[in-house]
Amino acid sequence: MRIGVARLWHEANSFSVCETTLAQFQAREWCRGEAAAGLYRGTATEAGGALSWADARGDVELVFSRCASAAPAGPVDQAVLDCITREIAEDPALEGIDGLYLSLHGACIGTVDPDPETTLVAALRARFPDLPIAASFDMHACIAPELVERLDAATVYRTYPHVDMAEAAIDALDMLATIIDGKRKTRVLLRVIDKILPSFNMRTDGPGPMRDIETEAQTGGVATSADAPILAAYPFASFAYADVPQANAGVLVTCEDESRGTALAEHVVRAMQANQARFQPDLPTAEALLASRPWAAGERVAILEPSDNPLSGGIGDTPGLFAAALEAELPEGCVFAFFCDPETVAKAHEAGVGATLDLSLGGRLDAWFGTPLRVEAEVLCLTDGRFRNEDAMERGMPVDLGRTALLRVARLRVIVTTGCQSPNDAAYFRLHGIDIDHVPLLLAKAKNHFRAAFGSRFDVIRSCETLGPAMADVSRLPFRAVSRERFNLKNQRDT
Known part of the structure; x- marks a missing residue:
């Protein structure tokens, strides 16, 4: 089994004056091919998880295309994003692969394109109309419907602090391999709550609303055996400082049976809505x-x-x-x-x-x-x-x-x-x-x-x-593309 791997990981704050350039990517992660395998092997990252997964299976060859990551900052220079998109979408090394795994953040913004990750996935889907594609996302992703409809499987970090990056990749690759091996047909469902959940009270290393939501999301489990139906739910909170239309909290469900997937998605959405007021920050000066x-x-x-x-x-x-x-x-x-x-x-x-x-x-x-x-x-x-x-x-x-x-x-x-x-x-x-x-x-x-x-x-x-x-007080920031109502976290019973 030959699986392509590519990575575009950046979280853009619309209110930062520090534009992200090629130099920021080169200072953090800018690699491909054998150099990528050498950088990531043994690390607690998505690509590190992919390498350990392939080693454990023994029947997988990973083909690394461009892997690019820069520390969060302001929007990315559009020319840099265009270069990354072309390099991955047109990469000759990806010819003949059986599936594609994408390590994405979900909150990347370009200086021109407000949703470069959808642009990248759309270009890949145009090139590979029938290829199984799986992606993993950060918990603070802003995920558009146009992106989701082009994926066959998706995962999101379940922990905050994000100490399960490798596991998010492994889960995505498990589903991808099951799809490839069994010629299974899956789809990814997106449901949003029309709210943005600020991350101050979002830790999962102790009691809290996100931990409770994750528990509800895992009710359906993740099935990866050859004969079990795939059903996996991953909530995400969105990014409170991304002034883009797709900024919205919700859940991604990968499923074979759409009715079961829809029921699980609605169950998670109800849990998110019931807990949304618990995310409201209250910090001293x-x-x-x-x-x-x-x-x-x-x-x-x-x-x-x-x-x-x-x-x-x-x-x-x-x-x-x-x-x-x-x-x-x-x-x-x-x-x-x-x-x-x-x-x-x-x-x-x-x-x-x-x-x-x-x-x-x-x-x-x-x-x-x-x-x-x-x-x-x-x-x-x-x-x-x-x-x-x-x-x-x-x-x-x-x-x-x-x-x-x-x-x-x-x-x-x-x-x-x-x-x-x-x-x-x-x-x-x-x-x-x-x-x-x-x-x-x-x-x-x-x-x-x-x-x-x-x-x-x-x-x-x-x-x-x-x-x-x-x-914490987002009312003081000059949002244009995001409605202020998405930051109103009062439960209906409180209004």
Whole structure:
């Protein structure tokens, strides 16, 4: 069995001023063929899962076309997307394959095309009208009906933090192989709830609404044996900062029997509607949270600033939490992670360890979220920004932050990077000579994925609200294509 593999993974925040270019893809994942197999083997990623699945079967050859992934940011340069689409859709290496697996995010946006993933799948379906095609998606996908109707099977991450990327690929490939082996005829059903579920209260590593919805979704199970009918339901929440018409939460059901698939989809939709109000965020301001001094009892505390979380399309530049920290009475040994500021990193490298610099931090990209802060900083450490993830999420994947610097500003050790990526792995801090297990207070531009590595390392993890491209109060963001009603999460019985 020969199965083609291609990947387009990017989550675009419509309110980020940082356009995604080819350089961002090349810095994260830009590979094909044997180079792709070498990069992904042994990693906790979709492609890593595909490789382990093929190895376990022993009767499968994977053919890697273009695999492209960039860290979440603003919309992608359209020329880059057009290049990726052509390269995959016209790839001669895909001739003669028995099926195709696509690793997609579902929330990619181009500077011109608002739905490039549908464009890609449409081009592939035009080339391969009868080929079985399966895809996996992020939980925060924005999935259009035009995309779904061109697929034969689909999966979505079931965990948040997303520690089941490999499993999402394996489940998709199990269904794809069953379709190929048994010449089965399946279809993918899409049902939406006309709401967008914000991700602040969406964790599945403990009690919560998304965990309850996932339990309901798995009522029908996933059948992959040769004689069992395929029936699999995967809810998705959409992405709250994608200003595109297809932004809508719902469920994907892959089925052979449409009546059974429809019944399961409607069951999951009812569960989502019943739980939607539980997703409404209610975060304290940074000033109020710091003023409460949650570390006062001696507990180790992490305070997160999700409004500027890079994995939600944050820009690593908003000054809200940092400004509040400079005014607070912090304990010794605190760490602030991070600012993305290539110019400051360059100045620190030029000056060297031990130098003292007068700097402006934050507010350099978009003054609407706050103005720069003048500080005096001592250069503590300089790095090349390279490490390999060691914790649960994307374990084994190499990371390149570009050159970085660790500065001391008042009582804070401040990490400043060239690239904009979330501080979600212990190796990120070890790179800078920081033992995260001995930090009394960490201030981080991060969100729920942070907990995959640090959920058991801190006694208290709290989030605060500041101005930023991924703030909880979406009413302050200038949506045009998405109705405000999709953010009204009151249950009917509450209205």
